Amino acid sequence: MSQKLRILVPIKRVIDFAIKPRINKTNTGVETKGVKFSMNPFCDIALEESIRIKENNKDLVEKIHAASIGPTKAQDILRTALAKGADTTTLVDVGDEEVEPLNVAKILKKIVEKENSNLVILGKQAIDDDSNQTGQMLAGLLNWPQATNASKVQIEGDSVTVVREIDGGSDTLRAKLPMVISTDLRLNEPRYASLPNIMKAKKKPLEKIKASDLDVTIESRLETLKVEEPPQRKAGIKVDSVDELISKLKEIKAI
């Protein structure tokens, strides 16, 4: 007999992917004032996958729980998650503090234990810090199997088969629940939340807690000394013909 799935989807609030970030005046980070924030695109894909698993296997999924660790405003993306199809949510309010992946993984481990989750689906990376670490760390802390960069997820009983995007192609891994899966772009196309569902989401549970409620102390191990603009490329030239393009390439010895 297969066990019921209790899926945890960790989601992060990040600067919207379409916005070009600007470095702040003190060179300590990226300007966040007056900037549009959204759900990290990979987290959106993870949420979508959880909802599809629930829709495609009527009685298989007991609950989808979405959790976010961030400022009070991160409740906006949790509302979005509820509107899309999450059942319950937790916001771990840490204020404006940037929390490193190891701390995030430690907090998520506690939430896994609290929610009795047996499947964690999360984005492969957040598009702000680009770390690509949290899922693997959580799997390591729990000593669960992990499948990163998933482009296809198939669940049969307590066996999970995942096709992963790897350098040079793809591979297929299989593991038994419980496990951690991180999503790649190609896994699915996330849905939009409809207005009636957005209204309904306002009545769904959104629990607000602090890291200390979970007995986790957030301690930064890395220190960001400065954040700078990458070197700008020198302005290039425009050519009018293929012949001119070839002669320029020869001139700079590129061919």
Place this chain on the structure above:
Amino acid sequence: MSRFVRSIRHFGSSSFRLDSLVFIEGSAGKVNTASLSAVTAAAQIGKPITALVAGPEGEAIASEVGKINGIDKVLLAKGENYSHYLAEELSPLIKDVLEDSKFTHFITAATSVGKSVLPRVGALVDVQPISDLIKVESENTFVRPIYAGNALATVRSNEKLILASIRASAFAPTPVEGGSSSIEEFTPKSKAETSSEFVSEDLITSERPELGSAKRVVSGGRGLKNKETFEKLIEPLAAKLNAAIGASRVAVDSGFCDNSLQVGQTGKVVAPELYVAVGISGAIQHLAGMKDAKTIVAINKDPEAPIFNIADIGLVADINEAVPELVEKL
């Protein structure tokens, strides 16, 4: 049963003697180029380097690694269970090696294996790793891109053990020559307990050079319209230039070519001598994967395309005419 001979070290004040451990990936008896770049990064940290090779066919790779100048010692873990570089198997092995010899640094290339394994090791040894670094400032300070390469962060680790992955395109591969280090077998104390198993893999075979390490890359985007045009225009140009083929996300999502050819924040990051962008507008996510190329050429019919802001040489033209002409005249 082979025995690992533990080397005797003297700690105390001479902390500089403590080594860096570099994880080496290989296939078909050859060291992966990205791992050779990891050796270069480790050399810049300036401590003696031990290389770790794992897998049932590790002997050939270990003997290659032994020939690299600058590697002090090669550790070989031969187990069958390492054959597909599963993170669940490798992480406890790496933890054992790190703790056995009190390494100060662990470096791996940010390949799909490295990205999968490194954070799991971090969790096991309670260390926050540093991903995808592009510059070694000192033994504990590094530069890494954030926000799709739109910002560079200088990060200092205050951990006793530093775990890092390196962006291969930012470090020239160390040549396999000039060294003759010994190979020692390593048998881990503990065995991984996991239900994970490798089922199969589907690798794209191509006559073209490998995208991540190619000197030249020809990439196609939305402007190619379909798979047929992609193949008709991109392949001959890549063949003529002996270049690897790359693609934008739109081209991949629209099925013009395989996913593994995607260049960008979420795909491969390349820094070839020559990058030719054909029918690519230049979204920030794509630029993140190629803006460190030495020379960028853009061919696009839209003169306002953002790709022209970073291209060294731009040609505003219909790619259906310009690319065949370019192939013919090269």
